[in-house]
Amino acid sequence: MSEAIKLFIEDARAVSIEEAAKIMRLTFKRTGVEHPQPCPHCFGTDTFSFNTKKEKWNCRAGGIGGNDAIGMAAHCEGLDVKSREGLLEACSIVLDRDIPEEGERESDEDRAARKKRLEERRLQNDCAFAERAASQDEFRERERQKARGIYQSLTALRTAAQMHGRFYLQYRCGGYPDATWLRVGGDVTYWHGQDERGSPLALYSGLAMVAPFIMPDLAPIGCHITWIDLDRPPKFRPQLVDPTTGELLPTKKMRGSKKGGLIPIAGHPDCSRWVGGEGIENGVAFGVWEGFRADTFYFAAGDLGNLAGPADPSSRFAHPTLKKPDAKGVARPVMVAGPIPKRDQDAADAMWVADHVRELVLLADGDSERVMTAAAMARARARHARPGRIIPIVWPRAGYDFSRMAVETGE
Numbered sequence: 427m428s429e430a431i432k433l434f435i436e437d438a439r440a441v442s443i444e445e446a447a448k449i450m451r452l453t454f455k456r457t458g459v460e461h462p463q464p465c466p467h468c469f470g471t472d473t474f475s476f477n478t479k480k481e482k483w484n485c486r487a488g489g490i491g492g493n494d495a496i497g498m499a500a501h502c503e504g505l506d507v508k509s510r511e512g513l514l515e516a517c518s519i520v521l522d523r524d525i526p527e528e529g530e531r532e533s534d535e536d537r538a539a540r541k542k543r544l545e546e547r548r549l550q551n552d553c554a555f556a557e558r559a560a561s562q563d564e565f566r567e568r569e570r571q572k573a574r575g576i577y578q579s580l581t582a583l584r585t586a587a588q589m590h591g592r593f594y595l596q597y598r599c600g601g602y603p604d605a606t607w608l609r610v611g612g613d614v615t616y617w618h619g620q621d622e623r624g625s626p627l628a629l630y631s632g633l634a635m636v637a638p639f640i641m642p643d644l645a646p647i648g649c650h651i652t653w654i655d656l657d658r659p660p661k662f663r664p665q666l667v668d669p670t671t672g673e674l675l676p677t678k679k680m681r682g683s684k685k686g687g688l689i690p691i692a693g694h695p696d697c698s699r700w701v702g703g704e705g706i707e708n709g710v711a712f713g714v715w716e717g718f719r720a721d722t723f724y725f726a727a728g729d730l731g732n733l734a735g736p737a738d739p740s741s742r743f744a745h746p747t748l749k750k751p752d753a754k755g756v757a758r759p760v761m762v763a764g765p766i767p768k769r770d771q772d773a774a775d776a777m778w779v780a781d782h783v784r785e786l787v788l789l790a791d792g793d794s795e796r797v798m799t800a801a802a803m804a805r806a807r808a809r810h811a812r813p814g815r816i817i818p819i820v821w822p823r824a825g826y827d828f829s830r831m832a833v834e835t836g837e
């Protein structure tokens with residue numbers, strides 16, 4: 427690899443997520459640091475998001491994310507950074523600069539000057555990365571503490587004087603668990619955007635169901651909040667609107683960390699049979715349907731990425747029917763994250779499953795895109811496979827999720 431190419435890559439490594447997002451013409455919300463939008467590569471609604479403060483990007487549809495601009499550009503453009511061409515192409519995108527010519531002859535002087543610049547650039551990058559990592563750690567710890575604070579101050583949904591949590595699950599899932607994991611609060615704040623001084627703004631406050639994300643020691647690392655409005659069927663959630671853009675906002679949020687953790691719904695992780703999928707409502711509906719078995723722990727992963735973990739790039743495949751136009755306007759098949767888990771991944775790249783689990787029942791989401799979901803469920807099964815463990819995947823009726831099936835059967 428020539429010095430010019432090495433320098434080119436080091437330059438690209440120094441580009442922040444924000445700079446790259448501007449060059450790539452990604453969408454910025456008018457306020458805040460989190461910028462959700464459809465994935466330029468996988469489509470969907472708000473499947474893709476980047477965060478200019480945490481220096482992170484994530485695609486829920488592709489089950490992939492990271493903390494560098496090069497990786498973000500590669501995902502959005504469907505490039506493989508493991509290949510030389512893919513990497514250089516991604517660098518070229520974030521730098522908005524052509525790839526330097528390989529093999530050009532340079533004088534000894536030029537060469538020495540380049541080497542020096544390259545060395546300086548490398549040092550700068552290493553310092554910047556260390557600083558960024560330290561502030562990210564601090565930020566994460568603060569967020570975790572806030573999440574614990576929210577969760578621990580609330581009362582258990584099954585006993586709370588506040589009936590709304592029970593009614594919400596009754597309406598959505600046909601019942602609720604007799605467990606203390608899920609909690610409910612009458613006055614949970616919805617933070618959105620920032621004021622002129624950069625402080626978070628309280629957009630709304632109201633009834634919410636709050637669940638923890640726990641690790642194997644059962645300590646919460648984050649929480650999952652679902653705001654409730656019993657007067658608004660069929661989802662029974664409030665309508666929240668961004669005051670500046672007029673866009674509808676999600677009525678579920680996660681605080682703190684979720685990666686590697688899971689949401690307990692009913693039963694105890696000590697059980698040898700576990701049942702769960704992406705969302706809380708589906709897990710509850712399935713539990714209600716089978717009568718919340720005493721030998722079973724019911725859980726939710728929070729999202730598909732945390733359920734299935736990242737995919738091995740070699741298993742990516744073209745969607746059989748979905749297409750999207752490339753830069754030249756030619757329709758190309760949408761690439762789907764494949765069924766094979768990424769090699770050498772971190773334990774925290776997906777939710778934990780206790781070693782003693784003999785039966786892990788995975789609940790698929792029937793109202794999400796079928797091919798992408800099927801690939802992710804196969805990946806989840808491969809990732810959590812162990813000798814002596816069976817992992818059935820249960821599908822609801824096409825176009826449905828278990829919670830809608832429960833409601834329609836109950837009526």
Ligand SMILES: [Zn+2]
Pocket residue numbers: 465466467468469474485486487488501
């Ligand atoms: Zn994507």
